[in-house]
Amino acid sequence: MSKHTASRESRESEVSLAELRGDCARMAPHWTAPVKTATTPVKPSLIHGVTVPPASARLIDAMSEYGD
Numbered sequence: 001m002s003k004h005t006a007s008r009e010s011r012e013s014e015v016s017l018a019e020l021r022g023d024c025a026r027m028a029p030h031w032t033a034p035v036k037t038a039t040t041p042v043k044p045s046l047i048h049g050v051t052v053p054p055a056s057a058r059l060i061d062a063m064s065e066y067g068d
Contacts, residue, residue: 052060
């Protein structure tokens with residue numbers, strides 16, 4: 001078991017946190033968020049190939065019994 005003093009551990013944490021903050025500040029310009037685009041609803045008639053297991057369909061169907 002190593003013998004570290006509390007003050008040394010806190011200094012190491014502070015230095016590590018400062019280094020992390022510096023790294024983040026340098027990387028921030030490289031990380032850009034994509035432009036958000038508005039989504040348009042799809043007509044139900046255009047949705048094909050979706051299958052719902054019978055147990056799940058019964059579960060969803062029964063939910064209206066608990067209120068909408």
